[in-house]
Amino acid sequence: GENVEQHPSTLSVQEGDSAVIKCTYSDSASNYFPWYKQELGKRPQLIIDIRSNVGEKKDQRIAVTLNKTAKHFSLHITETQPEDSAVYFCASHLYNQGGKLIFGQGTELSVKP
């Protein structure tokens, strides 16, 4: 079945620096890749997503890139701020498999002021 690997598991950056989180997936039939942010004690919330017919998507300070050939996708956060500190999860969805999401292991991002 589909497997999603996420790296790194923890990431610490200085405020203002960029942060990059990478995920790889195993099934080439995956067609949708959302990223969720979970702040401490809160629910996971969708921050950005990308579909397989697009290579890059940007929303203010966050962007996601997708390389279908290599089967990997990445989250880029620029000009990080302390409020970006959270656990970030990548996920993939297999075509024609209902809405089931396969998640990565999560990355705990810490932005130091």
Place this chain on the structure above:
Amino acid sequence: EAGVTQFPSHSVIEKGQTVTLRCDPISGHDNLYWYRRVMGKEIKFLLHFVKESKQDESGMPNNRFLAERTGGTYSTLKVQPAELEDSGVYFCASSLRTGGLDLNEQFFGPGTRLTVL
């Protein structure tokens, strides 16, 4: 608009006891999903309802877990009897179902933290 709600927020039970978790999806969302995160690992899919029907229950660990969604509104997930390895955070998520597709944003609930002693 009210978000996905889950009850209880925390539950501590002893091995062998029964626990029932409840999820109320966003009104009008036909899709309802249960996920679980164990010991800081990945969030793992358990099952997917479309209205009251189980669309996919491939992630259910074993027959100690029973999910229902009577009437296609709220859902319950019962664990009976609970084992130590069932401890974790159980998330519910819901989404719209448009045109028979399920690629709309999944909105997550706050989760139920289950501890089995």
